[in-house]
Amino acid sequence: MSFAFWVVAALTVAGGLAAVLLKNLVHCALALTIAFAGLALLFLQLDAQFAGFAQILVYIGAVAILIVFAVLLTRSSETPAQGGIFSHTWLAGLVVAAGLFAVLAWAVIESAGGLPHESSAPAVTVMQIGNALMGRYVLPLEILALLLTAALIGAAIVAMHEKEGTK
Amino acid sequence: MNPLAGYLLVAALLFAIGLAGALTRRNAILVLIGIELMLNAANLNLIAFWRYGPHPEFLTGMMFAIFSIGVAAAEAAVGLGLIIQIHRLAQTTDLDKINRMKG
Numbered sequence: 001m002s003f004a005f006w007v008v009a010a011l012t013v014a015g016g017l018a019a020v021l022l023k024n025l026v027h028c029a030l031a032l033t034i035a036f037a038g039l040a041l042l043f044l045q046l047d048a049q050f051a052g053f054a055q056i057l058v059y060i061g062a063v064a065i066l067i068v069f070a071v072l073l074t075r076s077s078e079t080p081a082q083g084g085i086f087s088h089t090w091l092a093g094l095v096v097a098a099g100l101f102a103v104l105a106w107a108v109i110e111s112a113g114g115l116p117h118e119s120s121a122p123a124v125t126v127m128q129i130g131n132a133l134m135g136r137y138v139l140p141l142e143i144l145a146l147l148l149t150a151a152l153i154g155a156a157i158v159a160m161h162e163k164e165g166t167k
Numbered sequence: 168m169n170p171l172a173g174y175l176l177v178a179a180l181l182f183a184i185g186l187a188g189a190l191t192r193r194n195a196i197l198v199l200i201g202i203e204l205m206l207n208a209a210n211l212n213l214i215a216f217w218r219y220g221p222h223p224e225f226l227t228g229m230m231f232a233i234f235s236i237g238v239a240a241a242e243a244a245v246g247l248g249l250i251i252q253i254h255r256l257a258q259t260t261d262l263d264k265i266n267r268m269k270g
Binding site for chain 1: 168169170171172173174175176177179180181182183184185186187188189190191192193194196197199200201203204207210211214215217218219220221223224226229230232233234236237238239240241242243244245247248249250251252254255260262263
């Protein structure tokens, strides 16, 4: 494993940890952006340039901004007066998450010997990806386009402010 | 250490962090942040298996990850719209206080 991988992995995990642990929700959104950027760097290290740049555009450019908007619109950045930031069932949640990580890590480490080893970097061009999207994967692409349209119209209608007396 | 195993361990750790955030925090927006982290960890697994798998030229894992990114964007938009509407109705995003459906 290269040094760069460990640096980027540590950055990503630190960003994720900060995103779920910090008190102020605006800080959480910023830490989440760091985690997204780290993931995009990991994608680039895996020779998946297209997915890496899509990650930057979609997550850092759109999802992080959406989350900041939601935080500001709901005034959630003010810390709650009583009860702290964690739910009263936090211990059960922590146990479930730790157990899941233990199982996943055990499975990966146990099977590490049988995993495929270093292979040559796949020479994938954006043209090939475009051809695949327009050829073999055209039906999922169209369905995704429909889903995105429906989801954006639905989100706008759900979040729209209804005026008095128009119900 | 096997490079693929390293990526899988990072993805497992991120998934566990996201799950812990979604299960333990009280704010609805933080739960959505946890879900986004879990989706991203799954994407990292898909890309890692695509890179080290036997036939990267078929682009299967890459396409799966790209479609997953698109669906996650739609999910984030709808989820945040719902949270804004719940905040308008209940004046709070605290999940411990939104319990009107409790019997």
